[in-house]
Amino acid sequence: MTTYSPNNGTKSYFPDFGCAYDLPGGVMNDDPFPAQDPDTEKWGYIDKSGEWAIEPEYEQARMFSDGLGLVYSEDKGAGFVNAQGQLVASGYIAATSFSDGVAFVSGKLDDEKNGIKHNDSYAAIDKNGAWTLDSAKSSTETDRYCYKQPIFFHDGVGFEGIKDGKAIYIDSKGSEALSASSGHDGVSIVDAGPFYDGYATIELQGVDMWAKAGYIGMGGTTAYGLIDKTGALVKDPTAKSTQWATLVDLWGGINHAGGGMVAAQDSVSGLWGYLDAKSGEWKIQPLFSEAKPFADGMAYAKDFATDDWGIIDDSGAWTAVPRLDNFNSDDQSLVAAGGLVYGTAEAVGGAAPVTSEGWMNAQGLWVASWKL
Known part of the structure; x- marks a missing residue:
């Protein structure tokens, strides 16, 4: 496993398989794991021991x-x-x-x-x-065939679409579960995400709201907010438009909730931190160049100084020093308890940089790795 490289040029995380997918977030959990038989080029599923759980026939x-x-x-x-x-x-x-x-x-x-x-x-x-x-x-x-696009359900509801500037969510029976609006004249919800941990992210647009708030060069009229299961914004922008920017804390980007916190970007500094999901106030100050959602008291964050990924706890302290320059992610929570994440890291300081890849545990230690 430390030296294996398939002849067909594809990457393999197991020496007996032609190719394999990482599970959501790069985490290998207890579900069967998709893998390809290099002889037949058919796909099946393996367990953690590398044995076929479902024979390759697809x-x-x-x-x-x-x-x-x-x-x-x-x-x-x-x-x-x-x-x-x-x-x-x-x-x-x-x-x-x-x-x-x-x-x-x-x-x-x-x-x-x-x-x-x-x-x-x-x-x-x-x-x-x-x-x-x-x-x-x-x-x-x-x-x-009555849906223009698939709907992703999570936390019991799915985002159906935008109607008259409002975000419409339905339940698993197809009934409208909630309708969310900005509650502010001239500001509309133009996009929304699924609910995680009882909260969903929304994208807002308004006419010159940054200019009215006294800011210059803020790059347009887009901001991000957070709603709860009643459809109410965590910070309600019902006050005067001049206070709009303050009320949304200038979130230039936002990720989904996890562990009672939400990864968000401060539009002024461009850095990422974590908001308290209930209040919308910073719980972990924006100090990272990127940040991913929390799960089981841990999250992946990108160190501003080194530009490497590491693991932080819910106080913002590093539990695994930043060393990954890349990892497999679909913006889901990455390392659940006992899980593994696949990524790459470059060791510097020697005669030449050495890049390694493999599976890392929640403490930032390689479980299996090999040099590229």
């Missing part, structure tokens, strides 16, 4: 989510496999992974010959493959 395989793995084969199309390797639903042209018991599909393989049109839209299914949400209420097969 052209593609994705991470497990909500207890199911998204797979694709030429004869059966896209489908979902459980931890025992059984297909619980298949035959789709394309599909998303499940979240909160809902996935979205773009059509079935035999729809065209049956005269079913998709209209570049999506339908919703449950974990048994049955139609759900508005797709279950439709009168015809064509009408089931």
